[in-house]
Amino acid sequence: xxxxxxxxxxxxxxxxxxxxxxxxxxxxxxxxxxxxxxxxxxxxxxxxxxxxxxxxxxxxxxxxxxxxxxxxxxxxxxxxxxxxxxxxxxxxxxxxxxxxxxxxxxxxxxxxxxxxxxxxxxxxxxxxxxxxxxxxxxxxxxxxxxxxxxxxxxxxxxxxxxxxxxxxxxxxxxxxxxxxxxxxxxxxxxxxxxxxxxxxxxxxxxxxxxxxxxxxxxxxxxxxxxxxxxxxxxxxxxxxxxxxxxxxxxxxxxxxxxxxxxxxxxxxxxxxxxxxxxxxxxxxxxxx
Amino acid sequence: xxxxxxxxxxxxxxxxxxxxxxxxxxxxxxxxxxxxxxxxxxxxxxxxxxxxxxxxxxxxxxxxxxxxxxxxxxxxxxxxxxxxxxxxxxxxxxxxxxxxxxxxxxxxxxxxxxxxxxxxxxxxxxxxxxxxxxxxxxxxxxxxxxxxxxxxxxxxxxxxxxxxxxxxxxxxxxxxxxxxxxxxxxxxxxxxxxxxxxxxxxxxxxxxxxxxxxxxxxxxxxxxxxxxxxxxxxxxxxxxxxxxxxxxxxxxxxxxxxxxxxxxxx
Numbered sequence: 071x072x073x074x075x076x077x078x079x080x081x082x083x084x085x086x087x088x089x090x091x092x093x094x095x096x097x098x099x100x101x102x103x104x105x106x107x108x109x110x111x112x113x114x115x116x117x118x119x120x121x122x123x124x125x126x127x128x129x130x131x132x133x134x135x136x137x138x139x140x141x142x143x144x145x146x147x148x149x150x151x152x153x154x155x156x157x158x159x160x161x162x163x164x165x166x167x168x169x170x171x172x173x174x175x176x177x178x179x180x181x182x183x184x185x186x187x188x189x190x191x192x193x194x195x196x197x198x199x200x201x202x203x204x205x206x207x208x209x210x211x212x213x214x215x216x217x218x219x220x221x222x223x224x225x226x227x228x229x230x231x232x233x234x235x236x237x238x239x240x241x242x243x244x245x246x247x248x249x250x251x252x253x254x255x256x257x258x259x260x261x262x263x264x265x266x267x268x269x270x271x272x273x274x275x276x277x278x279x280x281x282x283x284x285x286x287x288x289x290x291x292x293x294x295x296x297x298x299x300x301x302x303x304x305x306x307x308x309x310x311x312x313x314x315x316x317x318x319x320x321x322x323x324x325x326x327x328x329x330x331x332x333x334x335x336x337x338x339x340x341x342x343x344x345x346x347x348x349x350x351x352x353x354x355x356x357x358x
Numbered sequence: 359x360x361x362x363x364x365x366x367x368x369x370x371x372x373x374x375x376x377x378x379x380x381x382x383x384x385x386x387x388x389x390x391x392x393x394x395x396x397x398x399x400x401x402x403x404x405x406x407x408x409x410x411x412x413x414x415x416x417x418x419x420x421x422x423x424x425x426x427x428x429x430x431x432x433x434x435x436x437x438x439x440x441x442x443x444x445x446x447x448x449x450x451x452x453x454x455x456x457x458x459x460x461x462x463x464x465x466x467x468x469x470x471x472x473x474x475x476x477x478x479x480x481x482x483x484x485x486x487x488x489x490x491x492x493x494x495x496x497x498x499x500x501x502x503x504x505x506x507x508x509x510x511x512x513x514x515x516x517x518x519x520x521x522x523x524x525x526x527x528x529x530x531x532x533x534x535x536x537x538x539x540x541x542x543x544x545x546x547x548x549x550x551x552x553x554x555x556x557x558x559x560x561x562x563x564x565x566x567x568x569x570x571x572x573x574x575x576x577x578x579x580x581x582x583x584x585x586x587x588x589x590x591x592x593x594x595x596x597x598x599x600x601x602x603x604x605x606x607x608x609x610x611x612x613x614x615x616x617x618x619x620x621x622x623x624x
Contacts, residue, residue, distance in 0.1 A: 086422070125537050150543070158541040165531075166538035168563035178560070182543030213567060227542060 071235060071266055072099040072122060072156070077131035079117055091117040093290045095131070099235065099268055104261050106277040106298070107270045108313065109287030115239075115270050116161075118287070122237050122268065123156040124149035136234070154183050157233030161240050163224030167212040172198070172223050175212055179231040190230070197226040201256060218249045235266040242273070254280065278302065278316040278338035286313065302338045318343040367489045372417040373602060374487045379496025381603035385610045386484045392610070393473055395617040402472050404620075408613055409476050412483045426482040427475065434474045442467040492595070494519040499597055512588030520576070528569070535564045 079092040091114050099105045099122075109115050120126040121133050124140050127149070133140040135152045157179075160166070169175035176194035181187060198208060201222040207215060212223055221241075228236070238257065242250040258280055261267045269281060277284055278298050286294040286301065288311055294301055302308070302315050305323045309315070315323070315338075322336045322343055331350055337343040369375075374382070389408075396402050413423060427434075445463035488496070498515025505511050536546065539560045546557055 120537065123541055125540060150545075153541055153543055158538075160534065160538045160541070163538065165564055165568055166535055166542070166560075168560045168567075179542040182545075231543065 071101040071103075071136065072097075072268075073134040074098070074121070075132045075134070077121060077128040077133060079121070079126060080129045081117075083129055091290050092121075092128075095290075095292060097285055097292065097295075099266060100283070101234075102264055102266055104267045104269070104280055104282050106281035106284040107268065107287060108272055108274070108277060108284060110272070110312070112289075113287040114290040115287055117290075119158065119237060119239055119268075119270055122235070123158050124152040125158075154231060155233060156235045156237060157228040157231050158237040159225050159228045159239060159241055161243060162221075163228070163241075164212075164217060164220035166224060166227075167220060170211060171209050172203070172212050172215070173208045175223060176227045176230050179227050183231060193230050193232070194226070197229040198223070200229065200260075201226045202252075218245060221245070221253075229260075235268060236260065237268040237270070239270045240272075241269075242271075242276070274302070274314055274316045274319075278318070286311075288313075299335070299338050303336055305336065322346070366485065368418055368422065368486050370417060370487065372415060372487070374412065374416040374483065376602075377487075377606060378597055378599050378603045379488050379492045380500050380597060380599070381606045382484050382488060383493075383496050383500060385606055386480055388610045388614065389480050390477055392614045392617055393476060395614070395621055397469075397621060401617050401620055402469065404613065404616060405476055406472065408609075409479050409483075413479065416483050416487050418483075418486055422486060423479055423482050426486075427478055430474070430478055434471060437474070438467045438471045441470050490522040490525075491519055492597075494522055495595055495597060512591075516588070524572070527572075528565070531568055532561065532565060535561050535568075 074095050074097040077092055077095040077097075078090070080088055080090045082088050095118065097118075107115050107118060117126065121128060121140075122135075124133075124135070124144075127133075127140055127142055127144055129142055131141075135155055138148065138152050138155075140149060140152065167175050169178060173191055173194050176198060177187065177190035180190040180193055185193070195208070203219060203222050203226070207219065212220060215223065225241070236257075241257070242253050245253065254276060257267060257269070261280075269276065271277065281298050284295065284298050284301050285292055286308075293311065294304070294307070302319050305315050305319060314320075318340050319336050319338050322331075322333055325331050326333055326336075331347075333346060337346050389405075393405060396405055413420065442459060442463050445460070445466050446458070451459055451461060451464075485493075494515060497518060498511060501509065501511045501514065540546070544557060544560055547554060549557075
């Protein structure tokens with residue numbers, strides 16, 4: 071679906087302020103997958119993310135989205151279809167709302183891609199229902215809503231473009247725990263319908279719970295990639311890079327270090343941890 | 359927008375970097391005034407040498423200054439060419455229909471060109487070597503005497519330093535909102551004029567809304583930290599007027615005297 075080949079990116083090239091943000095990135099987002107990108111602030115996540123939908127063009131290398139190829143010389147016109155294919159929910163997306171009513175704002179995206187007003191509002195209504203915003207809010211001004219509701223509207227605005235790939239840049243930043251879980255469940259349910267999802271986050275627990283493939287970035291380079299369960303096995307490596315592991319993995323690792331239990335493979339989610347512990351204690355209980 | 363060099367500060371440790379912002383501001387303003395005293399090549403030579411000394415002392419590569427010139431070059435050439443074409447002179451060397459180019463108009467054009475370049479260079483020295491906040495401090499302090507005629511100097515200074523502080527933040531906000539709207543399929547700078555104007559709305563409204571919110575948050579945060587206005591406040595960043603600042607001011611006074619004398623003689 072999306073493929074990066076040796077992508078390099080430099081901000082303000084050929085100027086005294088030039089700074090290189092990406093180094094030889096090779097990355098693939100498979101159709102229907104749930105890919106996570108993790109890394110520190112300043113590791114290049116957001117720069118990488120802007121390559122996914124053609125907001126930035128690589129200074130070297132190629133980005134393929136479906137059958138569209140984006141290189142340093144691609145024209146804006148060639149890139150526009152990429153934006154339809156890849157919908158990006160930026161960090162704090164509520165700051166992009168501007169229309170008079172919620173419904174109009176959600177319909178803004180599809181209209182830009184040539185869908186008629188009526189049709190766009192129909193899609194908008196459908197997506198608003200999907201993100202769980204009840205009908206009474208649809209005719210209100212987006213600025214009257216609460217922060218959490220505004221974010222739902224903004225996300226519905228991206229979903230309304232019916233992108234093939236949904237990119238989420240820290241979608242739960244600044245939300246309370248309940249809203250966070252609700253939102254992550256929403257994305258999971260969207261993924262279940264066959265939607266490709268790319269999640270940018272630094273919450274390892276979310277990666278463990280939802281993603282099926284993960285890329286680890288540091289200083290503009292990919293330092294590790296694989297399934298979450300494989301990547302999180304290297305607890306010490308991750309800690310050395312100050313990235314951390316899911317809570318369950320950390321707990322299991324600590325347990326293992328005390329010598330009481332040994333795990334063949336460290337669990338990454340709470341459910342896995344519980345399963346492993348019950349089976350292990352059943353075993354040791356049987357022996358005594 | 360990121361390529362804008364005007365008004366940017368470049369950290370450094372030259373003698374000009376270390377000077378008091380008040381002296382730099384004063385000299386900058388004085389320079390703009392005395393540049394109009396020069397009316398022949400010797401006067402301009404003096405001014406060029408003075409500016410050159412400033413550029414060299416600031417230890418900043420000349421390419422920065424040339425880049426600062428770039429956005430203005432259109433305006434400069436426009437003015438210069440107009441001067442050249444429409445100044446009436448005695449010694450006409452070229453004439454076509456209503457256009458007459460004389461030696462006087464040529465010389466005049468060259469002078470105007472230098473005037474522009476020197477003023478831009480001088481102001482670039484000021485902005486490249488002075489951090490914006492120090493500059494704001496300098497302006498606030500420099501306006502101090504106006505307090506006597508009830509000008510709210512402290513408030514002006516505060517607004518100035520807050521605005522300067524928020525320019526980069528607002529620029530980031532703008533880029534972010536633009537990107538978000540582009541991701542929703544918005545095209546900028548395409549189509550006819552009306553369409554272009556309309557495409558500004560999805561940026562302006564969120565930008566205003568976020569500015570209001572920021573202002574509100576900032577006001578609350580300032581009050582909760584005990585800010586009550588300008589009276590009875592002490593200053594963390596103290597400005598120190600040193601020998602070199604006095605020398606700088608003396609140098610521009612000498613320049614002014616020389617130029618006045620020269621224009622009297624010739």
